[in-house]
Amino acid sequence: MNKEIHIQKTVEIAKKKKKKSTHSIASVLVWASALLVVAVGIGIVIYIMIQGVPYLNSSLFEWNYSSENVSMLPALINTIFMLILSLLIALPIGIAGSIYLVEYAKKSNPFIRIVNLMIDTLSGIPSIVYGLFGSLFFVKFFGMGLSLLSGALTLSIMILPIIMNTTQEALREVPMSMREGSYGLGAGKLHTILHVVLPSSLGGIISGAILAAGRIFGESAALIFTAGTLAAVSGNIMDPARTMAVHLYALSQEGLYIHETYASSAVLIIVVLIMNGLAGLIKKCSERNTIHG
Numbered sequence: 001m002n003k004e005i006h007i008q009k010t011v012e013i014a015k016k017k018k019k020k021s022t023h024s025i026a027s028v029l030v031w032a033s034a035l036l037v038v039a040v041g042i043g044i045v046i047y048i049m050i051q052g053v054p055y056l057n058s059s060l061f062e063w064n065y066s067s068e069n070v071s072m073l074p075a076l077i078n079t080i081f082m083l084i085l086s087l088l089i090a091l092p093i094g095i096a097g098s099i100y101l102v103e104y105a106k107k108s109n110p111f112i113r114i115v116n117l118m119i120d121t122l123s124g125i126p127s128i129v130y131g132l133f134g135s136l137f138f139v140k141f142f143g144m145g146l147s148l149l150s151g152a153l154t155l156s157i158m159i160l161p162i163i164m165n166t167t168q169e170a171l172r173e174v175p176m177s178m179r180e181g182s183y184g185l186g187a188g189k190l191h192t193i194l195h196v197v198l199p200s201s202l203g204g205i206i207s208g209a210i211l212a213a214g215r216i217f218g219e220s221a222a223l224i225f226t227a228g229t230l231a232a233v234s235g236n237i238m239d240p241a242r243t244m245a246v247h248l249y250a251l252s253q254e255g256l257y258i259h260e261t262y263a264s265s266a267v268l269i270i271v272v273l274i275m276n277g278l279a280g281l282i283k284k285c286s287e288r289n290t291i292h293g
Contacts, residue, residue: 050118072263174200
């Protein structure tokens with residue numbers, strides 16, 4: 001009997017040691033992966049800065065582009081215009097659609113499964129396919145031509161899955177008790193969504209907007225076919241517009257302005273980091289206000 005108890009304890013100790021060893025190996029792998037990702041990201045940023053910052057000069061920020069100054073300012077301004085216009089189109093549609101799917105639609109509805117399938121499918125389509133679609137649909141069929149609006153409409157379709165996925169997750173994370181408390185105080189469903197659910201999920205919505213902005217800043221293939229490559233500040237939404245990603249592609253393809261390409265890349269990274277920092281600050285402030293409220 002004592003021998004059997006001793007064997008059982010030995011087996012249990014061996015299992016615990018094996019489980020602890022497996023946990024330790026998994027922890028090491030997770031930490032190693034995280035450090036690798038951070039190291040690669042920091043390495044890319046440092047490399048671009050070293051290669052580009054020494055070649056930054058005033059000619060790169062002149063209002064009019066020419067083959068002598070290779071100014072990035074028109075492309076940078078067009079990128080900001082493209083960002084604002086795309087988000088103005090996609091955010092209301094994405095948020096409204098997510099509210100319907102999470103708050104109103106029945107989970108057993110086959111239509112909801114089809115919509116979610118389409119969202120997942122759209123998120124996996126290559127950007128060049130979006131560019132061809134935008135070229136045929138917005139540029140030619142609707143007669144918008146190569147313009148800021150054609151590019152923004154194409155990008156709004158591209159970023160819609162990102163916004164909807166992040167917004168749906170943010171809405172689902174709001175505790176049901178908050179909704180029930182609002183209903184208990186006599187508030188209707190719409191009032192509860194607008195004044196309880198949305199403020200509580202604002203952080204997640206902002207995160208989705210940040211991810212969408214990153215996609216907009218880095219997109220070139222779709223915009224070449226829809227917004228064009230004209231290196232001038234767009235006067236209105238029907239004018240062609242070269243964004244920073246397209247500007248970098250054009251300079252690298254010419255092969256004559258490698259230093260200017262790195263300098264423009266450094267500026268783009270700095271702008272993205274600043275925007276992400278501001279968005280993160282806004283997210284923290286909104287979450288703090290929600291908690292105190």
